[in-house]
Amino acid sequence: MPRSSYYLLALLLSFIATFLWFSSSVKSSTKTPILTLAYGSCSCPPGSDQAKTDLTPSSPPIKPSSSLPTGITITSPSPIPPLHPSSDSTPEPPTSYYLPYTPTTQLSRHPFPSKLWQKAGPNGINEDRQKDIQSWLSQNPSLRHEIFTDGSAEQYVRDQFSKFPDIIDTYTDLQVPILKADFLRQLILYADGGVWSDLDVTCHIPISAWIPDAYKNATNLVVGLEFDGNQFASWTVMAKPRSSHIAAAIEYIMDALEDSAEQANTTISGLTMKTISDVVAVTGPQAMTRAILQSVSRELGERVEGGNVSGLHEPVLLRDVLVLPNAAFGAMQAGWPTDQGPYLVEHHYAGSWKNDHGGESGGDKDGSGDGSVEKDGGQEEEGGEGEGESESHGDSRVKSEIRER
Ligand SMILES: *[C@@H]1O[C@H](CO)[C@@H](O)[C@H](O)[C@H]1NC(C)=O
Ligand SMILES: *[C@@H]1O[C@H](CO)[C@@H](O)[C@H](O)[C@H]1NC(C)=O
Ligand SMILES: *[C@@H]1O[C@H](CO)[C@@H](O)[C@H](O)[C@H]1NC(C)=O
DSSP: OOHHHHHHHHHHHHHHHHHHHHHHHHHHHHHHHHHHHHHHTOOSOTTHHHHHHHHOSSOOOOOSSTTOOOOTTSSOOOOOOOOSOTTOSSOOOOSSOSSOOOOHHHHHTSOOOOEEEEEOOTTOOOHHHHHHHHHHHHHOTTOEEEEEOHHHHHHHHHHHTTTOHHHHHHHHHOOSHHHHHHHHHHHHHHHTOEEEEOTTEEEOSOGGGSSOGGGGGGOSEEEEBOTTSSSBOSSEEEEOTTOHHHHHHHHHHHHHHHHHHHHTTSOGGGOOTTTSSOHHHHTSHHHHHHHHHHHHHHHHTSOOOGGGGSSOSSOEEETTEEEEOHHHHHHHHHTOOSSSOOOOEEEOOOOOTTSTTOOSSOSSTTSOOSOOOOGGGOOOOOSSOOHHHHHSSTTOOOOTTOOOO
């Protein structure tokens, strides 16, 4: 064997040895980082692992209990949090209540306030409406009664919602009377409760008899169906104060108004009957219906829709909301059905709110001067409680068209 072969062999052996040493040292060096990484995954100072494991028994962050959101902004009148993307064209259900509310079971222990709330327009109250008012007082002798004027309504909202400047601003910014009137009833029902009724409604049955005995201790809100049976009437509503469902209605209206203003490229005060897409859906009965059904669904943890309250022959209790068949409040347009319980109130549809001004009630045309929008209507009765208006009508009797079952 030539000498060079030994050299080559020696070279090869030393190369192999070097390679083995190198690869083993690489192996051990790659091991180290892995271990280091494993230890390094705790970036906390020594001793804190213990605390960490003790504190992380997979409990989620503390949340408001169950599906019932709580009114957490009671003491801090901060701006209303955006409840849904403002680019949405149709308002979505609010995810939390902005206004504090009384839990259902607690509310159930209280009676409905024995009070009727109404609102007159700047032109005062004509004879037909005086008869309607008298019907309430005759049927309910112990009923307290208050009629707002534009001025006293605004003062009321300022007083009651002093902690919620957004609500005050929205109410005072609104220029169209029907929008204001729609919003006002929800605010009153929330703050004080009792019965809201438009002026063109006759009461046929005492309020104390509206709720069947079986539902008396579980009802905190009473609504009737409109003639088409698809939405709740907003001309007459009875509520206990601080109902979560009325809170939901207020929020729904606030959001819908904001969305409408955005769509019309204007502000709340710039909204008119022409720029607002659909009054009924923004502040009116449809808005109220959607908000209440959404609120009930949320609290029941079950979807409740229009179908659950259509074609009713008996009242239906949805959580604490009693829905009356449309004979109750909407008999006149429902064709006086005889199989849907008693006619409780009768709505005369005197309002011609679809006029350009969004009047609460057309003044001259239909002869009901209980609310026209004309600012020049003159005699604004400011400030007063309005009680005088209802007390000065002597014994004018209810119209002869009383219908009972
Ligand atoms: C409510 O009234 C119903 C029927 O009268 C009764 O069965 C039920 O126990 C009452 N519930 C409460 C909470 O009082
Ligand atoms: C919205 O109104 C502003 C001011 O009036 C105007 O400058 C802007 O072009 C309008 N935008 C749209 C999309 O109409
Ligand atoms: C609402 O209607 C649906 C479909 O008919 C029904 O399954 C559901 O139980 C109803 N919910 C309530 C609360 O009545």
